Amino acid sequence: MRTSLNEIQQIEKYIHRELPTEDNLLFEAKTIINTSLRRNLFLQNKIHEILRLYHRAKLKNEIEKIHDRVFHKPTNAAFRKNILQFFNSNL
Amino acid sequence: METVEFGIRKKTLGTTVSFDELYKEAFPPVASFVSKMSGSFQDAKDIFHDALVIFHEKTEDESFVLSTSAEAYVVGIAKHLWLKKFKRSKLTISLDAVEASIVIPEDYYPTINTNRLLQLLEVAGKKCLDLLHSFYHEKLSAEEIKNRFGFKTEHSASVQKYKCIEKIRETVQQKVINYENFFE
Numbered sequence: 001m002r003t004s005l006n007e008i009q010q011i012e013k014y015i016h017r018e019l020p021t022e023d024n025l026l027f028e029a030k031t032i033i034n035t036s037l038r039r040n041l042f043l044q045n046k047i048h049e050i051l052r053l054y055h056r057a058k059l060k061n062e063i064e065k066i067h068d069r070v071f072h073k074p075t076n077a078a079f080r081k082n083i084l085q086f087f088n089s090n091l
Numbered sequence: 092m093e094t095v096e097f098g099i100r101k102k103t104l105g106t107t108v109s110f111d112e113l114y115k116e117a118f119p120p121v122a123s124f125v126s127k128m129s130g131s132f133q134d135a136k137d138i139f140h141d142a143l144v145i146f147h148e149k150t151e152d153e154s155f156v157l158s159t160s161a162e163a164y165v166v167g168i169a170k171h172l173w174l175k176k177f178k179r180s181k182l183t184i185s186l187d188a189v190e191a192s193i194v195i196p197e198d199y200y201p202t203i204n205t206n207r208l209l210q211l212l213e214v215a216g217k218k219c220l221d222l223l224h225s226f227y228h229e230k231l232s233a234e235e236i237k238n239r240f241g242f243k244t245e246h247s248a249s250v251q252k253y254k255c256i257e258k259i260r261e262t263v264q265q266k267v268i269n270y271e272n273f274f275e
Binding site for chain 2: 001004005008009012039040043044046047048049050051052053054055056057058059060063064066067069070076079082083084086087
């Protein structure tokens, strides 16, 4: 792999705490003196934040499908009525 | 969109609970709680769905130990979300010991910038988002990823992962405003 991809791999291992102790310390020392590495570490953490958001959006879509399945199924009419009656007084 | 597997790890719960069952068990107490707080049905549904997402994330963590029933835990998360979302005081909602120990992920309500970046990447970098999601969140093996995305070898799948990070990093770098503040 080219150098820039190796650096991405190294940052990934640091983020996922997969570096041996010595390499971990060395990596942290490098981030102090190497602005570019520090910036790339920040950006890679940001990518993981975006991916978590993407993952959550996918999960919420799936949960919406479960809601439709559970809430609107004719055999679950009592369940639906039970839920809705909590809100009758709030309407 | 691909189906997300909601089977909860046996290690955590002692048994595999389907999300349909959990939905039926946990939604009534959450709805009851939200109605007592004068919330609407939509509030209850939103809070409950967020609570399920957070619960699912917690069960993905190998170190997570469930110290109460799944439905009680989801209700606890929902109470925290209510406090957070409507900025209510903890004094107005009683939390038992297990509920009080629940921690909501700090980034659960993302910044506007992160939301915008995701929207942009869903248009400009969807393939890379899906590939990285398969590695980091679905936790597929390199072989499964090779087969799903049509790579010739597992090595080329791994290399593509790093190329995707590089590509997304360029987009993020262009769009993240004031990130320099973190380095000054």
